[in-house]
Amino acid sequence: MNIVVCVKQVPDTAVERTLRQGDGTLDRETPDGLINELDEYAIEEGLKIAEAHGGEVTILSMGPGKAAESVRKALSMGADKAVHVLDDALAGSDALATSLVLAEALKQTGFDLVILGSESTDARTGVLPAMLAERLGVPQLTLASKVDIDGGAVTVRRVTDDGYAVVTGSLPAVVSVVEKINEPRYPSFKGIMAAKKKPVQTLTLAELGVAADAAGLAGSATTVADFAARPPRAAGVVVKDEGDGGAKVAAFLAERKFI
Amino acid sequence: MAEVLVLAEHTHGGEVKKVTVELLTAARRLGEPSVVWAGPGAEAGRERLAEFGAARVYVADSADFSDYVVAPVAGLLAQLVGKKAPAAVLVAGTAEGKEIAGRLAVKTGSGVLTDAVDVTAADDGAPLAEHANFGGAITAHARATAGTPIIAVRPNAIAAAPAAADAEIVPVEFAASDAAKAARITERVIAEKGERPDLTEAQIVVSGGRGTGSADGFKIIEEFADSLGAAVGASRAVTDAGWYPHQFQVGQTGKTVSPQLYMAVGISGAIQHRAGMQTSKTIIAINKDPEAPIFEIADYAIVGDLFEVVPPLIEEVGKRK
Secondary structure, three states: OEEEEEOOEEEOOOOOOOEOOOOOOEOOOOOOEEEOHHHHHHHHHHHHHHHHHOOEEEEEEEOOHHHHHHHHHHHHHOOOEEEEEOOHHHOOOOHHHHHHHHHHHHHHHOOOEEEEEOOOOOOOOOOHHHHHHHHHOOOEEEEEEEEEEEOOEEEEEEEEOOEEEEEEEEOOEEEEEOOOOOOOOOOOHHHHHHHOOOOEEEEOHHHHOOOHHHOHHHHOOEEEEEEEEOOOOOOOEEEEOOOOHHHHHHHHHHHOOOO | OOEEEEEOOEOOOOOEOHHHHHHHHHHOOOOEEEEEEEOOOHHHHHHHHHHOOOOEEEEEOOOHHHHEOOHHHHHHHHHHHHHHOOOEEEEEOOHHHHHHHHHHHHHHOOOEEEEEEEEEEOOOOOEEEEEEHHHHOEEEEEEEOOOOOEEEEOOOOOOOOOOOOOOEEEEOOOOOOOHHHOOEEEEEEEOOOOOOOOOOOOOEEEEEOHHHOOHHHHHHHHHHHHHHOOEEEEOHHHHHOOOOOHHHEEOOOOEOOOOOEEEEEOOOOOHHHHOOOOOOOEEEEEEOOOOOHHHHOOOEEEEOOHHHHHHHHHHHHHHHO
16 A cells, blocks of 8 residues: 655744744744654554555655655654655745645655644644645545554544544545544664665655746745734732632632633 | 625534634624525524624535535535635634635635634735734734635634624525545544533633642542533643543644633643643633743732642632622
């Protein structure tokens, strides 16, 4: 089975993140870049499926040169090879433009199963898996907390607001995974060494047959009009509990008409 | 006046979700709201839609909407966008709502703005979505530059205000394409939910953190939440430890909430957690550690042991009700 896992490098969520003056796009250079956390679950799920059913796992990433670190890490977890879509014209791509580029890349790599995290920690749009399914015309088996493959059928447990739904479709398909679907493995020393020799193919927009103005800021259908740091919340009242803490909170709640 | 499409979130029985009337309130700032109702129950829901300013309700009742994952609903919206050329399409910013928005954006070549905390009309009349980026650290306004602006609005972010209108029922012919029927729902399992409000829609959220110490210790959070009629949330430390189910996690990788009142109990307030709750209107924190970062964003905070502070607090809340 040809499994492609989409991996996005995102700024470390533990540090302060900013938008860039001028175009309001995310500053991806300053903070450390990490694999988007939910994508680690996607990688693990891809590896598990390949181990159970046979097949090859390809990492697909789109991002600046720096994203190569995350691609290499994904390979060190055990993926077989990678495709890195790398082009200056990609900068500032919104979800719609990103989905176009990834869909074209997926047509080139071919796939039986595309797996990705259900959202990224930077933009948090959560729209990409659905966009890919729409563009590729394949079943959308998203928000999965469990994935089962049986021959040519994929069945997932789809997390809903009030529980879950069992959803089934046939391969090829797009699967997005939620947190805690599995326990992502750590790269072993052997895995890290092996990753250095694994093939990473770099593709430009031209090589994907995507016009430069169909991606990046030019190809995006949204723009940031303005932005500003949110004023810090005014410092509140801090009271040490002297045995009357509960009563004091109750008084505050009453004053604010919550009780 | 330009039409604005609002996708209704509703039960089969026709109960309209709160977020839908919030969307209607936002839609009125952009034009004349028309509700899109996919599935049964429109007659029952009509009155509430009228109360919040729906001029009409496009109704397509088909089992396809509940039998297949999101694609049929996106198809219905795309059909209406084609026919009505609306000024914008508003959907609920839930996981599923965002998926519908994404598919609709591809179908119509439109800009999609997700997780808006407010929607206004810009000087030129175009819809402007306000975002609280990186968990509210940055406020940004964004607009669509192509197609029909599609905006997914975060539940509980916009205060619903009534404005009477007709909510005329307009039946719509719709047949889902074969491609839209590729992911079939074979079973739905509703988790035991009890009487508590939805985490993302609740007016009050009481969240517990590492300070609760154990699954057993976390029960005090539930008891406290119930005394206030609040939803229960948990920090990642709690859900990672298995003390409380994962779907109640508030934070960067969990739910984003924006209630009138957020009570962080035994939560230190790491950036991961703050990203999911710092747009709450009022924040109260109870924590042992005077250095806890949660105190930097709390309107009112008690430095103390939650097991000593909360029991008398529950009692006091009970007395004052």
